[in-house]
Amino acid sequence: MSMHTPWLVADVGGTNVRFALAEPAAAAPLLLDTVRAYRVADFATLADAARAYIDTAAAQPAHAVFALAGRVEGDQVQMTNHAWAISAAQLQRELALDGIRLVNDFGAIGMGLPLLQSADLTALGPPVRPIVRRATAQTFCVLGPGTGLGVSALAARGDEIFALQTEGGHVSFAPTSEEEIAVLRQLMARFGRVSNERLLCGSGLVNLHQALCAIAQAREPALTPEQITARAAANSDAHCVHAVELFCRILGAAAGDMALSFGAWDGVFLAGGLLQHMLPWLQRGQFRERFDDKGRFGAAIAQVPVAVITHPQPGLLGSAGVAVMASGNALLRTAAGAARA
Secondary structure (H helix, E strand, O other): OOOOOOEEEEEEOOOEEEEEEEOOOOOOOEEEEEEEEEEHHHOOOHHHHHHHHHOOOOOOOOEEEEEEOEEEEOOEEEEOOOOOEEEHHHHHHHHOOOEEEEEEHHHHHHHHHHHOOHHHEEEOOOOOOOOOOOOOOEEEEEEEEOOOEEEEEEEEEOOEEEEEEOOHHHOEOOOOOHHHHHHHHHHHHHHOOOEHHHOOOHHHHHHHHHHHHHHOOOOOOOOOHHHHHHHHHOOOOHHHHHHHHHHHHHHHHHHHHHHHHHOOOOOEEEOOHHHHOOHHHHOOOHHHHHHHOOHHHHHHHOOOOEEEEOOOOHHHHHHHHHHHHHOOOOOOOOHHHHHHO
16 A cells, blocks of 8 residues: 555544544644545445545545444444444445454544644642553553443553544443432433433533432423533533533543553543533542542542543544554654654
8 A cells, every 4th residue: 555645544433423634654643634524424334424425525535434323343333423334445445445444433442642742731639640661561441421431441452552432422321429319310310321421422411410409309401411511611500510520520530440441551532522611620539539430549540641632633643653554554653763753
């Protein structure tokens, strides 16, 4: 494959699909000025959306990486929060590509971690070290509340790097207070089994707000996630403030659980546009307090760095990371090489 032909990279969510071009051999492989976003609902198929982008692109890509919000089974993906069903072989034929790779969206974000710069991160606790080539084993995990709750892990072993594609967002919600038990009861009445995703995503914030209003016997109008965070930011609605605060506490508990589950002692990363509106609450300490509250492992987990990813396109950056490795380039660099980038 040509070293200079750009790759098509895509971040396919339940609401929006984003495309860009990437140059795998470049120090900064994602070409941010080529990013375009489309609404999933505007296209019958992913191929239709991709063709709309390619028709406007400055160069015709020959290879592609698609990061998708769903479980990848062989060359097939059924989107978790959308009706699209994707076949790699069919997509490759329809787009006339030489090669295509399908990856889970949060598996892709994991592959983008080594490409992040300090300006792309906001630390919640101990500072995050750059992810570079080291002799010791390193393990990280990523959580992201968006349309759903994405979870992945990244294992770096010497020069090798592996992304674990998981459905960890569907782990059962584990309440740790009387209030959270009351919320669980409210949601069990609606959904039966309650996973973390029922609380820790856009619709999860709505579920949480509605449950808290029901517990308080308050008649509140149905609000969108954007309305809840806006009212909380303006401090104009006590129930919205309460919902956002509890969301951050539950996210802290779930993130700490994932750090223990994966042995992610080297760092936990939080992604998702929803969190950009919640940064003030995440930084006030309740997230970190619940993250660290792990009983006999509390002292160990308190040393784990946590950071919110503020890069504008972490999914596309991760797809570019997959393209870097697929094209035979090194994703893990030396500390000196990372500093130059």
